[in-house]
Amino acid sequence: MKAVVLSKAYDPKTFEDRIYQRWMEKGLFAPEGEGSDPFTIVMPPPNVTGILHMGHALNNSLQDILTRYHRMKGRPTLWLPGTDHAGIATQNIVEREIAKEGLRRQDLGRERFLERTWLVKDRHHAIIKKQLEKIGSSCDWSRERFTMDEGLSHAVREAFVTLYERDLIYKGEYLVNYCPKCGTALADDEVEYQEVAGTLWNVRYPYSDGSGFITVATTRPETMFGDVAVAVNPTDERYTHLIGTMVSLPLTDREIPIIADSFVEKEFGTGMVKITPAHDPNDYQAGIRHNLERINVLNSDGTLNENVPAAYRGISAEKARVLVVKDLVDGGFITGEKEHNHEVGHCYRCHTIIEPYLSNQWFVRMQGMAEKALKAHQDGKVIFYPRRWENTYTHWLENIHDWCISRQLWWGHRIPVWECQACGERIVSREDPTACPACNSTDLRQETDVLDTWFSSWLWPFSTLGWPEKTSDLATFFPTSTLVTGYDIIFFWVSRMIMASLEFLGEVPFRDIYITGLVRDKQGRKMSKSLGNGIDPLEVVDQYGADAMKFTLCYMATQGQDILIDMDSFRLGSRFANKVWNATRFILMNLEGAELLDAETVPRNTLDRWIYHQLNNAARKIEQAMDSYKFNEGAQAVYDFFWNDFCDWYVESAKRNLYSDDAAEKSRQVTLLLDLLAQSMRLMHPFASFISDEIYSQLPNVSDELIMSTYPEWRDDLESATDALFVSRMQEAVSSIRALKADLSIPADRKVAVVIKVDDDFAATDFFVENQSLIASFMGASSLVIDDGADTKGAVPVAGTGYESFVFVGEAIDVKAEIAKLEGEVAKSEKALEAVRAKLGNEKFMTNAKAEAIEKEESKRAEFEEKIEKGKKHLALLASFL
């Protein structure tokens, strides 16, 4: 074979783009094979509003690892990518954009506004796709979807009409969360509560008969024009006599009754609450209980409307509050005010304070679907990793509210409902109607509202596969295997997907749900634009490479734990990749003159069997890790095997064979090294895809595509406990000599003579003898003699397990220091031995403990006894040097 020359330095920039290009050209991301057990992931679609952040990088890295792993395991594997139209968020972006031109969306009109929005969508989509490619995502782009593409729009339409036909969709006037800035209703979950410093005012409401007044407490005096009653707790003895009497509403000429309702807390404020059904969720419910009128005092833009005295009309609620308070003070109605912190709802998109607002909206009845989703979980049809997130899921479903799905936006799926202007007939239809089925009028008007973005997202696992058509993709890949997502959207999305799948297909959409942690900065803060502490995935790729990023994230992805990182964190993956590169470079530069043999049949010595044993164990560890979604353990197994076993010991031990004059031996060694390299690349490909591919494609012993090659499986015949024991004894012997040398400040390149004396029952004697020169070079020994009769006069003794080493260090030794050190070690062993003996002498331990625990204690006893015995002997020896 000819040597293969790799560039001197690991430089991911020189090959990552090229390799991704090749994967794409060869169509290697498309599902392959006829297996009956496909592996499918649908990518949580990123919003087309921005660029991917570190959270996306984590998510998609883990999905890529799963995808590549299962693909190599031979399953037909599909990772389906796509993006989300993100109704409010995207519309906000466009509105901000046109605002710079001094325009509002109304100025453009619906059609032109949407044209601009599509342009924004295209722009962001291109960026997102580029980013996913840069980080190496092996998703099948030929199946990419968008929540507003034709097929998905069709699915949305089908879902809406089906639910309507099943009487699960209704329209009505309800109090909903309304964002005055975005100008639309929001679902309950889209409201974020934040503590706000407010004021609690005590306001006098005079009795109608002029005989005095009551005092109510309120944080929102400006809504008093919508008051229709004052409520007290029915058991509140201070006020029971007042129930049924009337008070007059200040600043107006209206009179309202005092009513009793148990929701009122006696202790809070004055124990009297003004009831404003059109502007407070509690009051709304109370209004229903007492059959009260609902007086809406707000316009949709958050200003006061015609239901308030003229002086306040058209003024924003915030400003009106100041005015109202001033007027109340002037009128002598305010009797007190105090600071009051309370939770106030904010829009999750623009953070404006939410108004509870009475309006006509569309809702989905959730109760029945929620029950089915709960049952599916109880029956074990979906499993959360980590387990604890199931509480979030079940708690939300057990307290489900009907889902407000109408949004007063333009960007989204327009609600497929028409109203006949002639007869008022409502038409809900899969096809756009042309005439009213009741009166034949053609004067039909479609709903102007669009659907909540999540109304398309909740269909994602099957709409992307072609539903409602019965496509072969749907038949093959649904239900999908695993969902990888963050915990912030368990109710927004995860539980709704489960409900939709059960409702429309009668099956759960996926079995495993892996919930990732959040990516935070080193101080544990969320990465955010406002803090400026975010890390751009592309910058990481630019600085360290895509493999370094994926490997590092995976290595740190402990189940259930947030990930704290900064730019430097990625050095972990980068260093590993560099190590892989250089180890490979070294092996490939030494091929010259060697003949490639059959790695399976070439003779293997102890070290060879040992490294295959370690490789085998790594494969098993990774399999266990992947099956239980312990990504960090998988990455760690790869890292430890390649670095600590393969590079530090095996490749080092192979050097003498590579430099050997014995051509047969060199060929044998090269063959094994190349095989181990190929297997290592397979092992690490899911975790470090580009570098493994770049190397694999240059190996002379393989010619297939790494991405499609077979993942190493655990093999019984590669297990070799004896060889593993031998090598660990060698490692112990080598380390102890290196430590002694370092301890005595003997430079590594100054060789010392070493003698090893083995115990009669030492199993690795032959192995030690056969590898004498290798062990000597590992130790930095000028000579190594393995002979029980050798003269060790003047040598420093070092204890080993089953043998003793004697090192001729000459003048270097500080006998007193060595004695002190050894005394410490012996004392430690004696203490440990004492504990072990106590255990073994404990009757309860002997009767209760498992047999293997007792066995282990016994072997510990032997081990400590050996250490102490040798230690004492060595102490005596050292003492004689003085």
Place this chain on the structure above:
RNA sequence: GGCCGGAUAGCUCAGCGGGAGAGCGAUUGCCUUACACGCAAUUGGUCGGGGGUUCAAAUCCCUCUCCGGUCACCA
């Protein structure tokens, strides 16, 4: 207020019933013909406090303290 999570080496975290681990950092020695993004060695911990269960507890139970998350109708 309810529920959940975390508290282990200077830092970030694994381990979750049988002898305290990794990476980074620090210290020391080495440019040993793959790698100084390296090699070798060393340092470093009453596993948050208290109690209990057990032959055995960082690991299970109770309790307290401190951080974090999440849900909830206190006007």
